[in-house]
Amino acid sequence: MSKSKTTKKATTAKTRKPAKAVVEAVEREEKKTRAPREDLCVFAFRLTEEERNAIHKAAGPAKAAKFARTLLVAAARSDEAAVKAIMKANQTEA
DSSP states (O other): OOOOSOOOOOOOOOOOOOHHHHHHHHHHHHHHHOOOOOOOOOOOOOOOHHHHHHHHHHHOTTOHHHHHHHHHHHHHTTOHHHHHHHHHHHHHHO
16 A cells, blocks of 8 residues: 555644624624614505516616505605605616
């Protein structure tokens, strides 16, 4: 049998903070700066693919749910000014 040509090098000890301590520190910072979450529930309805695409096009990327929620709530509260403001904002973006 021949001896292996590789030799183990002495490793130097590096001092690092344990990952758990770093994660806990970040979580503590986030908890301090987070606003309290709203108590929300789910309201679902069905739409056609065409209607869904129109909402996504009007709202922009990743904003469809917020757009729909804002518009629906404004309409339900008979807040004509808010509905008009939302419509005007979408006309200027398009």
